[in-house]
Amino acid sequence: xxxxxxxxxxxxxxxxxxxxxxxxxxxxxxxxxxxxxxxxxxxxxxxxxxxxxxxxxxxxxxxxxxxxxxxxxxxxxxxxxxxxxxxxxxxxxxxxxxxxxxxxxxxxxxxxxx
Amino acid sequence: xxxxxxxxxxxxxxxxxxxxxxxxxxxxxxxxxxxxxxxxxxxxxxxxxxxxxxxxxxxxxxxxxxxxxxxxxxxxxxxxxxxxxxxxxxxxxxxxxxxxxxxxxxxxxxxxxxx
Numbered sequence: 561x562x563x564x565x566x567x568x569x570x571x572x573x574x575x576x577x578x579x580x581x582x583x584x585x586x587x588x589x590x591x592x593x594x595x596x597x598x599x600x601x602x603x604x605x606x607x608x609x610x611x612x613x614x615x616x617x618x619x620x621x622x623x624x625x626x627x628x629x630x631x632x633x634x635x636x637x638x639x640x641x642x643x644x645x646x647x648x649x650x651x652x653x654x655x656x657x658x659x660x661x662x663x664x665x666x667x668x669x670x671x672x673x674x
Numbered sequence: 675x676x677x678x679x680x681x682x683x684x685x686x687x688x689x690x691x692x693x694x695x696x697x698x699x700x701x702x703x704x705x706x707x708x709x710x711x712x713x714x715x716x717x718x719x720x721x722x723x724x725x726x727x728x729x730x731x732x733x734x735x736x737x738x739x740x741x742x743x744x745x746x747x748x749x750x751x752x753x754x755x756x757x758x759x760x761x762x763x764x765x766x767x768x769x770x771x772x773x774x775x776x777x778x779x780x781x782x783x784x785x786x787x788x789x
Contacts, residue, residue: 564716596780603678603765603780604717649716653776659730660769660776661707664716 562587566650566665573640573672581635581668583624583650591652593617593626593633594662598647607635607648645672676700678781680766686787692754695784699748699768706743707778708751711763720764723749724771756788 567582585591592611596604608617613628622637633650650665679698687693699706704725709717720739722730725746734741738757743749753760763783769776 603680603782604767605780606777609777651716659722660705661719661722661730662709662717662778664718666714666716 562591562652562654562663564650564652564663564665566648566668568666569647569669571668571670573670575642575672575674576639577672579635579637579640579644579670581648581650581670583633583635583665585631585633585650585652587631587652587654589654590628591654593624594651594653595622595624595633595635596649596651596664598649598667600646604649640670640672642672642674645670678766678768678779680764680781680784682784683782684785684787686789687756688789689758690755692752693756693786694750694752695764695766695786697749697751697766697781699766700770700779702770703768703779704746704771705769705776706749707767707769708741708749709765709767711765711783713762717763717765720751753786756786758788761786761788 563586594609595607597607598604608619610617610626616625624635647667649667651662653662706723708720711717720734721741723743741751765783766781767778769778
């Protein structure tokens with residue numbers, strides 16, 4: 561079946577450090593891949609997406625590249641800020657047919673210290 | 675900017691009571707989703723509507739959960755009777771239909787605590 565595995569947290573970094581959160585997936589066919597962010601007490605916000613192999617999604621300094629050969633979609637940011645502290649979810653979705661539900665990983669808590 | 679509205683934001687109920695959550699999607703979005711997020715886990719789909727029709731409710735515990743979207747706009751998710759294990763965040767999302775990746779927009783969620 562379809563599934564997403566992401567690195568466990570918490571990830572604790574100092575401000576301006578480099579961030580990598582690993583995400584790998586298992587899926588039939590060609591899924592679309594997403595990173596969502598959840599700030600405390602809030603719903604999920606789409607951070608970035610990629611819909612086909614070798615696509616790079618980017619937003620607010622975050623980047624992730626759809627790697628079909630390694631079935632990965634790792635999230636990176638060159639210099640994190642305290643305001644980036646949140647839970648990050650990797651997710652996949654396959655389109656076609658009646659349902660296009662998102663399948664999420666378990667989430668990775670990022671804590672950035674000043 | 676248009677947003678998905680949910681109410682209430684927080685709900686505390688006793689075991690065996692009935693509880694209901696409401697969701698108003700972004701105007702014009704034909705697809706509506708209800709997800710359940712247990713603390714420390716990722717959200718899982720409970721039910722997906724296309725207009726007023728259910729297209730996926732395979733993970734909805736139908737003995738106690740029900741969902742409706744009568745006019746294809748807003749939606750209600752009901753639990754009766756509530757159990758301790760139902761304590762979770764209930765998230766509503768909506769998306770438009772068309773070609774390409776259908777971005778799902780999430781509401782702020784309803785946090786349910788069953789005592």
